Amino acid sequence: xxxxxxWLDETPSQTAGPYxxxxxxxxxxxxxxxxxxxxxxxxxxxxxxxxxITITGAVFDGTGWAIRDAMLESWQPxxxxxxxxxxxxxxxxxxxxxxxxxxxxxxxxxxxxKPGSVALPGGGRQAPHVALWIxxxxxxxxxxxxxxxxxxxxxxxxxxxxxxxxxxxxxxLAKRTAPGQYRFDIHLQGDNETVFLDL
Amino acid sequence: xxxxxLNAPLIPRNRAIHPVPCDPDYKTSVTRSPNLPLLxxxxxxTEETGPRFGHALIGPLDNNLILNWTKGAAPAIGExxxxxxRVMDQLRRPVAGTLVEIWQANAGGRYxxxxxxxxxxxxxxxxxxxxxLTDDExxxxxxxxxxxxxxxxxxxxxxxxMHIHFSVFGQSFGxxxxxxxxxxxxxLIDRCPIAHTIKSRAQLDRLVAPLDxxxxxxxxxxxxxxxxxxxxxxxxxxxxxxxxx
Numbered sequence: 343x344x345x346x347x348x349w350l351d352e353t354p355s356q357t358a359g360p361y362x363x364x365x366x367x368x369x370x371x372x373x374x375x376x377x378x379x380x381x382x383x384x385x386x387x388x389x390x391x392x393x394x395i396t397i398t399g400a401v402f403d404g405t406g407w408a409i410r411d412a413m414l415e416s417w418q419p420x421x422x423x424x425x426x427x428x429x430x431x432x433x434x435x436x437x438x439x440x441x442x443x444x445x446x447x448x449x450x451x452x453x454x455x456k457p458g459s460v461a462l463p464g465g466g467r468q469a470p471h472v473a474l475w476i477x478x479x480x481x482x483x484x485x486x487x488x489x490x491x492x493x494x495x496x497x498x499x500x501x502x503x504x505x506x507x508x509x510x511x512x513x514x515l516a517k518r519t520a521p522g523q524y525r526f527d528i529h530l531q532g533d534n535e536t537v538f539l540d541l
Numbered sequence: 542x543x544x545x546x547l548n549a550p551l552i553p554r555n556r557a558i559h560p561v562p563c564d565p566d567y568k569t570s571v572t573r574s575p576n577l578p579l580l581x582x583x584x585x586x587t588e589e590t591g592p593r594f595g596h597a598l599i600g601p602l603d604n605n606l607i608l609n610w611t612k613g614a615a616p617a618i619g620e621x622x623x624x625x626x627r628v629m630d631q632l633r634r635p636v637a638g639t640l641v642e643i644w645q646a647n648a649g650g651r652y653x654x655x656x657x658x659x660x661x662x663x664x665x666x667x668x669x670x671x672x673x674l675t676d677d678e679x680x681x682x683x684x685x686x687x688x689x690x691x692x693x694x695x696x697x698x699x700x701x702x703m704h705i706h707f708s709v710f711g712q713s714f715g716x717x718x719x720x721x722x723x724x725x726x727x728x729l730i731d732r733c734p735i736a737h738t739i740k741s742r743a744q745l746d747r748l749v750a751p752l753d754x755x756x757x758x759x760x761x762x763x764x765x766x767x768x769x770x771x772x773x774x775x776x777x778x779x780x781x782x783x784x785x786x
Contacts, residue, residue, distance in 0.1 A: 349631045351558045353770045354744045356721040357570075357735060358706065361654045365644025365670045365706055372655055376609060376668045377600065381640075382592075404572035411656070417591065417714040425590035438592035445655075460586055473587050477719055480569030482560035482738045484719060488587075504582055531576050540554060540579035541588055541715065 355484065358477035362413045363442060370442055382440030385416060385454045390434040392421025392455040397489060397516055397524045400448045401476060404531030408448025412478040415440050416452055416489075418471070423458030443478075456491070462500070469499035471514075476528065486539040489526050490514050505537060513537050549774035551584040551715045552631055560738035567734045568695055588715030589774075594640045596674060603672050606645070606685035610668030617667035619648030619686025621762035624722070624750070627679045628709060631773030635679030636716075641769075642672040642708040643683055650691030650701075659691055684762065690729050702729035702736065711771040722767045723749045 363371035367380040386394075400408040419425045420435035435455055443450050452472075460468040472489040488501065492515040496502050505511050513536045516524035528536045562574035602609040607617045624643075628636040646652050646669065649661030653669050667686065675681045685705070692700050704721045711717065723730050730736050730749065739745040756764035 348633070349773065350629075350633060350770045351555060351744070351747075352631060352772055353718065353720055353747055353768075354559050354739050355718060356560065356706075356738075356748065357567075358708075358719045359721075360656060361644060361652045362706070362708075362719070364652060364654055364668075365642045365708055368668070368670050371653075373610075373653060373668050373670065376670060377603070377672075381594070381598070404576075407572075409573070415717070417587065419587075425586060427590050427593060428586075436592065462585065468585060468587065471587070473714055475714070475717055478573065480567070480571075480573035482562055482564070482567070482570055482574070483556075484717060485575070486715075501580070501582065501585070504580060530573050535575060535577050537577075538575050538579050540556070540581040541551075541584050 355482060357479060357482050358413065358484070360411045360479040362411075362477060366413055367440055367442060380440065382415065382438050385418065385435065385437050385439040385452075387434040387436075390420070390455045391432055392458075393522065395454060395456050395522050395524060397452045397454070397472070397526050399450055399526040399528060401443060401450075401478070401528045402530065402532075406532070408443070409478055410443055410445050410448050412443040412450070412476055413440065414442070414450055415475045416454070417473045417475075418454065418457040419460055421455055421458045423460045423467070423470075466498065466500060468501065469496040470494050485530075486541070487528065487536055488514055488539065489516050491516050491518070491524065493518050501539075510537050549589065549776055551588060551713065552773045552775055553581070553583075554772060558741060558744045561740060564734065564738045566696075567738055570738065584715050589713050591710060591713040591716070593638075594674065594710070599672065599674055604681075604683045606667070606669065606671045606683060609671060611666050615666045617647070617686050618664045619667075621684070622687050623682060623684055623756055623758070623762050623764040624705060624767060625680065625682035625756060625764065626767040626769060628675050628681065628711075628769045628771065629679050630711070630716075630771050634773070635675070635677070636711055636771055637675055637677045637679055639675050639712065640672060640710045641675060641681045642670065643685075643705050644670040645685065645688040645705045646691055648686050648689050650689030661689065661691065687724070690727075695734060699734060700729050700732070702727045702733050707767075707769065709769055709771060716771040718769070718771055720769070721748060722765075724765060725749055725751045
């Protein structure tokens with residue numbers, strides 16, 4: 343026998359199910375009035391500094407079907423690369439948003455400020471990115487990924503550098519479709535399977 | 542508030558104690574689970590920071606699902622229960638001031654959702670969601686009604702056990718967790734393919750809330766206790782130094 347460690351395992355995850363909207367974005371789910379407004383409607387307020395962008399996309403299952411019941415959350419720094427809670431953060435950037443796939447088309451949309459690169463405590467910087475967390479019926483533990491931008495310098499990003507199959511890097515790059523407009527599709531399986539993260 | 546320091550790395554997630562991503566008995570998971578391995582690395586400031594929510598967000602009835610849909614005008618139908626517990630991290634530190642959100646079916650097993658067509662009726666006095674912030678010791682409580690079991694389209698005759706969905710933020714985005722609480726003694730737990738996506742019986746048992754008569758109120762409500770453990774942070778004197786130094 344050895345000494346006993348006293349730390350705990352995490353509580354296990356369970357799927358968010360098809361009705362996640364009731365708990366997380368009740369107004370969207372048709373429960374208007376139960377709260378004044380849904381949480382995380384926008385990651386920015388009027389006056390946020392930086393380039394205002396819109397990222398649209400969809401979450402595709404292994405058959406190529408855009409799933410209609412996903413809920414997504416995003417977390418990002420301001421244009422200077424600072425997260426809420428860190429000193430000097432821009433007051434008009436909360437950095438957090440919640441949004442759902444459209445019930446008819448499966449499309450989602452995020453209007454935000456383009457994030458800055460993020461300093462790492464050990465030196466170096468992460469390229470500009472938005473962290474994403476995806477839950478839905480059939481997803482047993484929330485899927486984490488990141489939106490990087492094809493028009494930024496991603497060459498020194500430590501996470502992207504860890505992707506062995508270099509052709510998979512593009513699954514994390516939002517494509518610029520017009521000024522201020524980006525497309526970011528998420529593929530749960532298949533030839534273009536998105537790189538999902540464990541960090 | 543027992544804040545964790547920013548930039549302390551998160552303890553890596555032990556995926557073995559979580560559900561398997563793909564389980565043929567839970568059919569929808571088959572096409573919605575990544576086939577390729579996750580990219581694993583140490584957490585970064587992106588995961589070590591996270592959104593914060595203040596008391597201004599929370600209305601006085603937000604944690605009372607018996608009354609919040611009607612703004613107190615009429616109580617929901619069903620067995621009245623208190624659901625309470627603590628949110629802590631893996632190192633047993635309380636997670637204070639964190640947002641806990643719940644949602645559930647009504648007493649008949651019906652959700653107030655456009656896509657739920659089960660024949661059990663909606664309760665005009667029940668919405669089905671609630672939220673609260675944990676106190677300085679990580680404690681939370683909700684007053685609600687016991688949700689009903691209900692059938693769902695999977696195998697021909699699958700029924701969900703009574704359950705309440707929980708969403709918890711923690712203090713950093715990498716701690717984010719959604720799970721479900723089950724009720725002690727429910728025979729449907731053992732038959733549920735969603736519950737059994739968790740392959741460790743000991744881990745599944747951690748989602749089963751015991752009846753807690755010490756917190757039940759005579760002639761008013763029963764109580765169930767549900768504690769939640771989120772990822773912890775490494776705290777050694779060697780953190781935040783470049784690799785190899």
